[in-house]
Structure formats: C-alpha cells, structure tokens
Amino acid sequence: MTIHNSEIAAAFDRLADLLEIEEANPFRVRAYRNAARTVGGYSRSMADMVDKGEDLTELPEIGKDLAQKITTMVKTGKLPLLKEVESRTPGALSDLMKIEGLGPKRVKTLYKQLHIRSIEDLKRAARNGKIRELEGFGEKTEELIKQRLERFSGAEQRTKLLVAQEIATALVDYLTKGKGVKNVIIAGSYRRCKETVGDLDILLTARQDSTVMKRFVDYDEVAEVISRGKTRSTVRLRSGMHVDVRVVPDVSYGAALHYFTGSKAHNIAVRTLGVKKGYKINEYGVFKNDKRIAGKTEQEVYDTVDLPYIEPELRENRGEIEAAKNHKLPRLITLKQIRGDLHAHTKASDGHHSLKQMADAAAQLGYEYLAITEHSQHVTIANGLDKRRLLQHIKAVDKLNEQLENITLLKSIEVDIMDDGSLDLPDSVLQKLDLIVCSIHYNFNLPRQKQTERILRAMDNPNFNILGHPSGRLINERDAYDVDLEKVMQGAKERGCFLELNAHPDRLDLTDDGCLLAKQLGLKVAIATDAHSTSDLEFMRFGIGQARRGWLEADDVINTRPWDELKQLLKRN
DNA sequence: GCCGTTTTCGGCCCGACTGTTTTCAGTCG
Secondary structure, three states: OOOOHHHHHHHHHHHHHHHHHOOOOHHHHHHHHHHHHHHHOOOOOHHHHHHOOOOHHHOOOOOHHHHHHHHHHHHHOOOHHHHHHHHHOOOOHHHHOOOOOOOHHHHHHHHHHHOOOOHHHHHHHHHOOOHHHOOOOOHHHHHHHHHHHHHOOOOOOOEEHHHHHHHHHHHHHHHHOOOOEEEEEEOHHHHOOOOEEOEEEEEEEEOOOOOHHHHHHOOOOEEEEEEEOOOEEEEEEOOOOEEEEEEEOHHHHHHHHHHHHOOHHHHHHHHHHHHHOOOEEEOOEEEEOOEEEEOOOHHHHHHHOOOOOOOHHHOOOOOHHHHHHOOOOOOEOOHHHOOEEOOEOOOOOOOOOOHHHHHHHHHHOOOOEEEEEEEEOOOHHHOOEOHHHHHHHHHHHHHHHHHOOOOEEEEEEEEEEOOOOOEOOOHHHHOOOOEEEEEOOOOOOOOHHHHHHHHHHHHHOOOOOEEOOOOOOEOOOEOOOOOOHHHHHHHHHHHOOEEEEEOOOOOOEOOHHHHHHHHHHOOOEEEEOOEOOOHHHHHHHHHHHHHHHOOOEHHHEHHHOOHHHHHHHHOOO
16 A cells, blocks of 8 residues: 555644644744645655655755655554644644634634534534634634534635636636726736636736725625735635735735745745845835835846746746756746647547537647547447548548648547557557557556556557546546556656646646656657647647646647657657 | 754744734734
C-alpha cells in the first residue's frame, strides 16, 4: 500500500491545525503547513523518492526533521507525532477549523468551555443557544456559525476554471460599468490559471468618488454579503462562489495585483527578499522608510528585489524565484505558438459537428492542421469506429483535404487501449493513419503495476503515438487511475511516444505537476482539446494555461511545429 | 520547524474587516 503525497500533506495540515489550537510556536505550525504545501504539490511521489533513497531535505521547506517524518510515513503509513497530539487534543477539532469564521482560538474556546469536539457537537450547541454565552462570541457569531454549518459539506469545493470564467466575466462586465471605475482585473488563482479556483479575487482601480463597492454588493447574483468595507468586500454568490473585491489607488495597482495574484507562498518569498533589502512590500507598494519607491506595475515590484518579471502561472514558490535569480526562467508557451489541434471528434463518433465544420472552425483559429480522432469500436457508447468505418473515414478525410485550402485534416483515431495492452483496431488499418492517439476508457481500477504495464505494452505497438488523457481523471468527479506516471513517461520517451495534455476544462490531464515531470524527463507533450464541437476547439487556452503552470516552452510541445516537422517527430525509432 | 552573499541562533509577510469590545482579538487572504 503506497501512501500518496496528498495523504502526507493532509496529515501535516491536520497536525498544524491541532498544534495551532494548542497554541504551539506559530512558526512551527507554519513549518508544517509549508511542508504540507510542498509535499501536496510536488511532481514526484514521496514514496518513490524514499524508495530510491533520495535526499528529501533538497525539497523546499523540508529539513531534517520533516524528511524523517515523511520517511516514517512512507514506511509505516503513520505519523507518530500526530497520534501523540491527538491523544491530548481531539483530531476532529481540525474539521471544525474548516468552518468559515472558526480559527484555532475559537475552536479551543468551544472545546474547553462547551466540550465541543465534532461538527455534530457544534450543531447541537448552536441550536441550544450555548455559543452566544461564551466570552468573545455573541448572538451574531452564533447565527453565522449556524448558517455556515448548514452549508458545510466537509470537502472544500473548488470551481472548475471554465465555470469560474463564466461567472467572473459576467461580474467583471457589470463592475466595469460602475461609476468612476478604471481597471477591473481578476487576480488570484484564476489569473495563475489553476485548474480549479476556490474563490474569485477581483482587483479594481477607481476614482475617489466611485460607488463601485455598493454596486458590487448590490449585484443581483449576491446571496450573502460576508464583509463590506471601503477597500475590500466579500460576498457569496448564489452559485456558492465567494468573491472578494478590492479597490486600490492607481499608484498601487502593480503592487496590489502582485499581492492579490499570489500565490501566498510566492508573495511571502518575494516580501522576504524585500525585507532583506530593507524594504517593506505590501499591497500598496514597496516602501523604504515609509516612502513609496515602487508599485505602479508588477515589473516595478520585481525590480526592487532584483528579479525579472515572473509570469503569474509560475508563482507557486516551486523554484521560480531561484530560476529568476539565475536568469533561468522558462519562456512559457503561448496560445499563438500552437499550430494545430491533435484530438477532435465529429459526428462520425460522438461529436456534434461534421468534418467540414470542424475543419472550418480550426482554420478560423489559424491552425495549419487538425487531427480527427474518432473513438474506436470498443467505445460503443460513443459510436466508436470499426475497421470498415475507419476505412470510410480515411476516404472522407482524403476527399475533404482536396477541397480545403488553409488547413490539413490529419487522418487519425483515438484508439482504445484494451485490458491486455493491445489496441482496439488491427495494425493493418492503423498503419494507414497520420497519427494515433491511444486512450484508456475502461477498467480504471486495475492495480498500479498492472495499469502501468498495460500502457507500456500498448506503447510497444509501433503505431502508438500519443497517450490520450494520461490519468483518466475528471476534475471534481473522478480520480485518476492508479498508474506510475514516471514509468509511463520514461517508457514513452524510450519508445518515441508522447503524452497528451488534454486541454478540456473537465480534464486538464496532465496536471501541472505532470507537465513539470515530463519536462524534467525530457519528454515532449501534445496539447489537444478533445473537442466534441466546433466551440470546444477554444479550450486550447485552458491547456496552454496548464502547460504554462507546468513550465512548458514551445519546444516542449509537439504541436507548435508545422506538420512536416511534426510528421518526422512522430516517426518511431 | 526551516533557514542563512550579514546569521548555525534568532529571525520568520502584512493589512482589512467583523464582532465584541470600549481599544482589540480573531480570522482571513
């Protein structure tokens, strides 16, 4: 039983919560939270690294002690210190801290005064009006806790980027029309292109006399005003999304944008660099002895700490500061550099539009090529193609290509990888295609080793080019199947195959960590939309966002190349 | 508990808003 990074991170977070309730050294608490973030967001599995005897103290925020604790967790599945702390302080108190408005101090008071040790206990106490009687609490606080308990589900709900975008653009449009409003920009994890966002951070600059804050809380999608001030307000929308709006003066725009874009870890790192140079960096600017020396643009902020501009997608404190110092920042791929899409369906299987419609839409985006990758016969639910229909399909593509002027359709297929690692169509017909995407659509639950071997065996077939949606996960819906991604990547590299970064906003598969890992291993990826309609082709931008988060450059991505170059690249050894 | 082109000890980012208070603690981002 291998322990996942997320489980190690969860244990450290829980430990941090409990230590905070016990009023331990706040910096020690933070060390555990930092470690949780490092481990939870790391591209390689701690279990693998321990197995290989690698030095975990090389990781940021991991010292001797934490390296030891991680090793223990990998070997035994347990964190003895957590057990010890839980013997004094009930572990479920950590769950209480997930309720908005409850932090360590209040949870401690609830526990000590009312013996509340679980969500159920808290619900009962709130119902019975016990909470308002506590010192530091009151009627209003009790009422808020009650309301938030009703909505509390336990799991943190994050919104997929596409949905967030729909909500955000409507709100931005509304705010932009406010009196005296100058700039409106969405910052936070949205700007960093995270695959899901927790809440929306909207930054705006406005004239002194602007009434935009009132306009914001009056927005007809607002379900609850959580806080309202002159420079900052927070609401919950009917969709459940929380939105923060902050207003700053023009001279602070860059500093504020930098601060509200985050990530928190990146901000702390930059501010610490500032402190070392005798500066104070906050959302209003960079200050030396209370005198503002920078802050109108983000570039100015980075200038003060002697760093080049760092793109938002890189700001996770995963090495971008060091890379910036050493002038080793990647030149991140952009949407414009993409020359074609390598994964799309038409009516022939489960898509909504015809070959011609898809070709026209792709040409409209300025693409030079589009691979038509219908499902294969095994995926009956998607009307997958058998040998006969695939041959017809090849003819249809050839015929249409004769008419098309600005774009070439690539003859292709998304062929299923069977349980035994064979492909769902005979080699004799696969050989006739320009490019082959191979995917898993059934039997997600194989044990790790079997799943890994299944994919590697499939790659042994010389027709295999690209592994489609490599982990099979659906964001917020279905976990990735258990597979040794590093082995798969190494296998792909050795055989001259590639992995897809599926750009569909429900998938975004590879993850950003997956992209980083591929880059480290020297494996190139294909960014492709898995479009089932003409408008889906525009999902490419989400894939680009994810790729940028994974430090990918144009050279790391195969479909930045013209078709004749790409064709050479696809040739197996 | 981590970290070090000032340090192996002594630092560790910074400000807004709320509710409960009469000046501030707690929470959040």
